[in-house]
Amino acid sequence: MAELALTPYAPAFIESMRAVGYSLEAAVADLIDNSISAGATLVRVQFRPFDDPYVAIIDNGEGMGPDELTEAMRHGGRSPLEVRSPHDLGRFGLGLKTASLSQCRRLIVVSQKDGRLSARCWDLDLVAQREAWVLWVPDTEAEIMALPHVGEIVEQGRGTVVLWQDLDRLAAGEASVEQALGEKMDRVRDHLALVFHRYLSGEPGIGRLGMEINDNPVLHLDPFLSLHKATQPLYEDVFEVEGSEIRVQPYILPHISKLSRDELKLAGGEEGLRRNQGFYVYRNRRLIIRGTWFRLARAEELTKLARVRVDIPNALDHLWTLDIKKSAAHPPEIVRRNLGRTVERIAERSRQTYTFRGRNTRRDGIIHAWNRIQGRDGISYRVNREHPAVAMLDGALDDDQRQLLRGLLETIESTYPADALYADIASDRPRATERCERDSLRDLALQMLDAAGSVAGARDSLLANLHLVEPFCSYPEITGEIVKEIQDAD
Ligand SMILES: Nc1ncnc2c1ncn2[C@@H]1O[C@H](COP(=O)(O)OP(=O)(O)O)[C@@H](O)[C@H]1O
Ligand SMILES: [Mg+2]
Structure with missing residues (x-):
C-alpha cells in the first residue's frame, strides 16, 4: 500500500468555496463575530459604493501580530474540534476567508498589535495566476497606510481592518452598484441590530458593544420587547x-x-x-x-x-x-x-x-362596549377592543379577516353620527330605546362563552364576570338567569 498526499487545486477550490451560500448580512455578521471574540468594544462598517467600491469592517479589538495574521488567513486554520474559550464566537477557522470571498475577489486584512502593523491579502486572480495558495503580503509601511481606514487602527494603537475590494458578487446583476449596495446595507443594518442585540444593549457578563454603519449607530432590536410593560x-x-x-x-x-x-x-x-x-x-x-x-x-x-x-x-x-x-x-x-x-x-x-384580556377599562368595573377617550384633539368614542365580543372574534380570525374587522370597527368609529345624535337629544325628539331581548342576550352569551371555551380558565372567568360586561350589566336580572341556566347545564 502506498500513500499519496493530494492537496486541493487552489484556483478551483477557492472559487468553489465562494458558493457556500453566504448572504451579505450573514458574511458581515461572521466578521463581527471575530471582532467580538477579539475583545472589540467598537465595530464600524464602512461601505463605499463609488470610485473604487469597497466594504471595510474596522474594530478596536486586540489585533494580530504578523504570524498570527498569516495563520488567521489560512483556510481551516483552526480545527472545528478544538475546545474554544467560552466567549469565542468562532468555530471552523473559515469565516474570515469564506465569508469575505463569498462577496469579493480581494480580501485584505490589516492588523495592529503591540506597535506592529501587518497586512495580508487573498487575491483570487493571483491564486488563479500562480495556481497555488499564494498569499499576497503588502510589506512597506507606505503601501499599508495607503489602504482605507488603516490610519484609524494605528491611531487606536490596536485593532483590525478587514477590507473587501473588487465586489463582484455584490454588483452581480445590478444596474447601479451604488443603489444596490445602499439597499443591501439597509438589510445588513436590520440583521446586525437583531443578531447582536444583546451585545448592543449590553448585558451582565458581556460589555456593551458599539456598532456603526457609515458612522450611523446601529441600535439594538429586541425581539422580545422585554422592556415593554405589557410583555x-x-x-x-x-x-x-x-x-x-x-x-x-x-x-x-x-x-x-x-x-x-x-x-x-x-x-x-x-x-x-x-x-x-x-x-x-x-x-x-x-x-x-x-x-x-x-x-x-x-x-x-x-x-x-x-x-x-x-x-x-x-x-x-x-x-x-x-x-x-x-x-x-x-x-x-x-x-x-x-x-x-x-x-x-x-x-x-x-x-x-x-x-380574553383585561377586565376594567374604566374605574366603574364595567367592561364597556364603547370607550370614551380623552385625546389631545378632544374626545372620541372607540369600540373597546378588549370587550369579549370583539376580542373573541378577533382571536378567531386569520390575518386577512382581522384586517376586515379592523376596517369595520374603524368605519363605525369614524362615522359615528355624533352631531345628529346631539341635535336629536337637544331637540327632545323622542328616541327609540334600544333594548336587548332575553333571547338575543342569551345567544350572545353562549357565543362568547363558546369562543372562550378552548382556553382553560377563560370561559369560567367570563361566565363569572358576565354581569360586568356590557350589555349584560344593563340587564342584571336576565343575566343572572342566563348565567344560572348555563351553570346548571354545565
Ligand atoms: N478582527 C479580528 N481580530 C483579531 N483576530 C481575528 C480577527 N478576525 C480573525 N481573527 C483571528 O483569525 C482566526 C480565524 O478566523 P476565522 O476564519 O473567522 O475562523 P474562526 O472564527 O472560526 O476561528 C480567528 O480564530 C482569530 O484568531
Ligand atoms: Mg470567525
Missing part, C-alpha cells in the same frame, strides 16, 4: 446537557392593540408577528436561529405572541450541528424534549392573552 416573561427553565447549561426564557408579547406603531414595527409588523413566533437560539448570546418551533408546535395564529429565548454555550456545538454560516443548527433530541415542555406552557398562555 409577560414566563418563568425560566434551566437544564443541563453534558455538563453545560441551557437556559430557556419564554416571553409573551403584548397584544397587538397595546403596541404603538414603532413597537409593532420592532416586533416585525403585523405579518412579522405571526412569522417570527417561536424559538430564538443564541450561541454565546449571538442569535443563530430565529422564529421556528423546530416542529415541536405548529405556527398557529394563537401562538403568534410567543417568543422563546434559548441560550446555548459553544461547548455544545457538536450536538447542534452548527453550519459554517452559523445560520442553521438543529437541536439534539435531549434539547428537543426539554423545549417541548416549554411549548405547551407558552401556547396556553399566549392563547389566553389573545382571546
Whole structure:
C-alpha cells in the first residue's frame, strides 16, 4: 500500500468555496463575530459604493501580530474540534476567508498589535495566476497606510481592518452598484441590530458593544420587547446537557392593540408577528436561529405572541450541528424534549392573552362596549377592543379577516353620527330605546362563552364576570338567569 498526499487545486477550490451560500448580512455578521471574540468594544462598517467600491469592517479589538495574521488567513486554520474559550464566537477557522470571498475577489486584512502593523491579502486572480495558495503580503509601511481606514487602527494603537475590494458578487446583476449596495446595507443594518442585540444593549457578563454603519449607530432590536410593560416573561427553565447549561426564557408579547406603531414595527409588523413566533437560539448570546418551533408546535395564529429565548454555550456545538454560516443548527433530541415542555406552557398562555384580556377599562368595573377617550384633539368614542365580543372574534380570525374587522370597527368609529345624535337629544325628539331581548342576550352569551371555551380558565372567568360586561350589566336580572341556566347545564 502506498500513500499519496493530494492537496486541493487552489484556483478551483477557492472559487468553489465562494458558493457556500453566504448572504451579505450573514458574511458581515461572521466578521463581527471575530471582532467580538477579539475583545472589540467598537465595530464600524464602512461601505463605499463609488470610485473604487469597497466594504471595510474596522474594530478596536486586540489585533494580530504578523504570524498570527498569516495563520488567521489560512483556510481551516483552526480545527472545528478544538475546545474554544467560552466567549469565542468562532468555530471552523473559515469565516474570515469564506465569508469575505463569498462577496469579493480581494480580501485584505490589516492588523495592529503591540506597535506592529501587518497586512495580508487573498487575491483570487493571483491564486488563479500562480495556481497555488499564494498569499499576497503588502510589506512597506507606505503601501499599508495607503489602504482605507488603516490610519484609524494605528491611531487606536490596536485593532483590525478587514477590507473587501473588487465586489463582484455584490454588483452581480445590478444596474447601479451604488443603489444596490445602499439597499443591501439597509438589510445588513436590520440583521446586525437583531443578531447582536444583546451585545448592543449590553448585558451582565458581556460589555456593551458599539456598532456603526457609515458612522450611523446601529441600535439594538429586541425581539422580545422585554422592556415593554405589557410583555409577560414566563418563568425560566434551566437544564443541563453534558455538563453545560441551557437556559430557556419564554416571553409573551403584548397584544397587538397595546403596541404603538414603532413597537409593532420592532416586533416585525403585523405579518412579522405571526412569522417570527417561536424559538430564538443564541450561541454565546449571538442569535443563530430565529422564529421556528423546530416542529415541536405548529405556527398557529394563537401562538403568534410567543417568543422563546434559548441560550446555548459553544461547548455544545457538536450536538447542534452548527453550519459554517452559523445560520442553521438543529437541536439534539435531549434539547428537543426539554423545549417541548416549554411549548405547551407558552401556547396556553399566549392563547389566553389573545382571546380574553383585561377586565376594567374604566374605574366603574364595567367592561364597556364603547370607550370614551380623552385625546389631545378632544374626545372620541372607540369600540373597546378588549370587550369579549370583539376580542373573541378577533382571536378567531386569520390575518386577512382581522384586517376586515379592523376596517369595520374603524368605519363605525369614524362615522359615528355624533352631531345628529346631539341635535336629536337637544331637540327632545323622542328616541327609540334600544333594548336587548332575553333571547338575543342569551345567544350572545353562549357565543362568547363558546369562543372562550378552548382556553382553560377563560370561559369560567367570563361566565363569572358576565354581569360586568356590557350589555349584560344593563340587564342584571336576565343575566343572572342566563348565567344560572348555563351553570346548571354545565
Ligand atoms: N478582527 C479580528 N481580530 C483579531 N483576530 C481575528 C480577527 N478576525 C480573525 N481573527 C483571528 O483569525 C482566526 C480565524 O478566523 P476565522 O476564519 O473567522 O475562523 P474562526 O472564527 O472560526 O476561528 C480567528 O480564530 C482569530 O484568531
Ligand atoms: Mg470567525
